[in-house]
Amino acid sequence: MDLVRNPFLLSLTLEALPTFTKGEQNLSTILASRVQLYNIFAIHWLSVNKRRLESNTLSTDDRVVFDQLLDARFILMGIDYSTRLATAIFEKQDANSVVQYHLQDGQSWHAEFFGPDPVVQLLRDSAPLTRMGSLYRLLHRPMQEYFFSCAVSDPCCSMGYDEFAPHLFSNPSGGRLLELDCPLFASNFLTEPAIIQLLSERVLQSPAFKMQLLHVIEEPKVKLTTAVAAANAITILVRAGVAFHGQDLRGIRTPGADISDGLFDSAQLQGANLTNVNLGYSWLRQADLCGARKDGIQFGEAPYLAPGGGVFRAPTRLTD
Structure with a gap:
């Protein structure tokens, strides 16, 4: 019933389905929780962006930064970025999903996630974010809630x-x-x-x-x-x-x-x-x-x- 009520959750299920059904003959025995769907979606999203960056022609400086992120485990760094962002949104904006950032914001908390630092920029561009001008938000409110929950119980432990x-x-x-x-x-x-x-x-x-x-x-x-x-x-x-x-x-x-x-x-x-x-x-x-x-x-x-x-x-x- 949750899938019927929540189109976003339905889209996650369809995207995660190949992972759940891999090697299974009897699909009726497969059980998946909401948090498992989000885990798979987050890993899949970051994996796709990792491959994109690996195949793209990056500047010398960006390539050095990307290699550093790879050494630090890119997917984990990406999950950490979105987790910290979701936590900041809850704590600084009372969970208001839309974040506005301008370069002149300087040392505000926004710069930690949207500033000019090369590491920040690569992680931002790989995160499940949408952007409209100076306005950013995580793809959907449930994703924001998921990443905030990761700040309490990190999915990396189960991985x-x-x-x-x-x-x-x-x-x-x-x-x-x-x-x-x-x-x-x-x-x-x-x-x-x-x-x-x-x-x-x-x-x-x-x-x-x-x-x-x-x-x-x-x-x-x-x-x-x-x-x-x-x-x-x-x-x-x-x-x-x-x-x-x-x-x-x-x-x-x-x-x-x-x-x-x-x-x-x-x-x-x-x-x-x-x-x-x-x-x-x-x-x-x-x-x-x-x-x-x-x-x-x-x-x-x-x-x-x-x-x-x-x-x-x-x-x-x-x-x-």
């Missing part, structure tokens, strides 16, 4: 290039955690359902990303500044179908999160900050919300408290 993934650092246990400059910590994703959807698909593809988000949820127990990230993280995990039955979530801070249809039976939520959280139609049987902040909480169904007030019980939901 075996995790050493290039941004916003990651190693922790003593050997895992890799999200850095505080990751957009997950700065932006409220609750108003961007498409980004939530893309990141929830990445959770299903990447156990490592799932663990990173789970760590973010735990982090607010110590650092109040990560509450926005925790709200984003738990929203993404619930959308991905991750169950929290019986989990120790005491003291988490996820104000404003949308965890409707979540699975929280017997979860330990004592002292949690659930201010303005959407818990509509969630499974909360035997969940303990003693001491939790519940101002503005949305349940969707009328809840009740067990005698003593310590244990919250939501009405049992019927299954088909």
Whole structure:
């Protein structure tokens, strides 16, 4: 149904189809997520432009720059360029897709993506951008959302290039955690359902990303500044179908999160900050919300408290 509603997604599917069907005899068994389609499209677009530049007659200076980009893995550099651009558009322009750049803009943030630097120019000309005079924009709003999601969970990791993934650092246990400059910590994703959807698909593809988000949820127990990230993280995990039955979530801070249809039976939520959280139609049987902040909480169904007030019980939901 998404393909019918979204012509751009349909065009991506048709372009990516040869990649998905390669070597497959039974096409009915092929399943593709939205984020996989975008991954393939981005790689294909940059591969075509790489071949174009290889066959073009470039100036001596441009050839030197292009060779440097090849040494640095051209496709990864191209993905990084579009990812940084999409992030800047969200952060500097409140996601307004059209970017205007003039040479006299000088040292503004626009110059990082559209300025006269030879590396910038080659990456710009290879990116999935449209241009009308001094106005630039990524091909389509969904592509902008896709590349912004790459700033949180880099697709290069799934391609075996995790050493290039941004916003990651190693922790003593050997895992890799999200850095505080990751957009997950700065932006409220609750108003961007498409980004939530893309990141929830990445959770299903990447156990490592799932663990990173789970760590973010735990982090607010110590650092109040990560509450926005925790709200984003738990929203993404619930959308991905991750169950929290019986989990120790005491003291988490996820104000404003949308965890409707979540699975929280017997979860330990004592002292949690659930201010303005959407818990509509969630499974909360035997969940303990003693001491939790519940101002503005949305349940969707009328809840009740067990005698003593310590244990919250939501009405049992019927299954088909």
